Amino acid sequence: QSVLTQPPSVSAAPGQKVTISCSGSSSNIGINYVSWYQQLPGTAPKLLIYDNNKRPSGIPDRFSGSKSGTSATLGITGLQTGDEADYYCGTWDSSLSAGGVFGGGTKLTVL
């Protein structure tokens, strides 16, 4: 059972836009910065978004992040077949059981 909640799967057609939600609580997303990771089949996770909405060098602006209250959202526009992957959100939890936490992951299918 992951601390952060993500939908198990989302799908959309090539060229379309999709959003992936990540729900947390006041001790994690509510006060801390959120990051997002893309995991292509058989590979390690790759950083897509950090500090809620910042993109590392080399990540196209088709990927965007936002946060409101205790939820965060990853947006992907102009979907490509190469975007088909698992996507994870992550943050720090500042509760008594403090530490790094992740969502359960969302499988994106590009139809």
Added chain:
Amino acid sequence: QVQLQESGPGLVKPSQTLSLTCTVSGGSISSGGYYWSWIRQYPGKGLEWLGYIYYSGSTYYNPSLKSRVTISVDTSKNHFSLKLSSVTAADTAVFYCARGNYASSGYWAQYYFDYWGQGTLVTVSS
């Protein structure tokens, strides 16, 4: 370009201690500023953060695993290591090492991983 590479046994017997090493290249652990972390991914795909170590040797562990996890660093070899004791089949996972970026003001915290190793599968079985 920073690169991380995990190494260690792919098979560990129940009740024994799992030991992995992460070798860092393209950057020096002793430069500071980063929190060298271990993360595992269960076969069902969930990610679990295990802990981190700073170059000084300061550590922080996942509270749910604190009694079984030890992370150490050897700056002379530019690597850091993970030990997980008393393993069971439930510890079977792909283990990743990663470079963590951590900052905290007391009101907020920032923690993300910008470089990851390729991962190594560790199976716990007799």
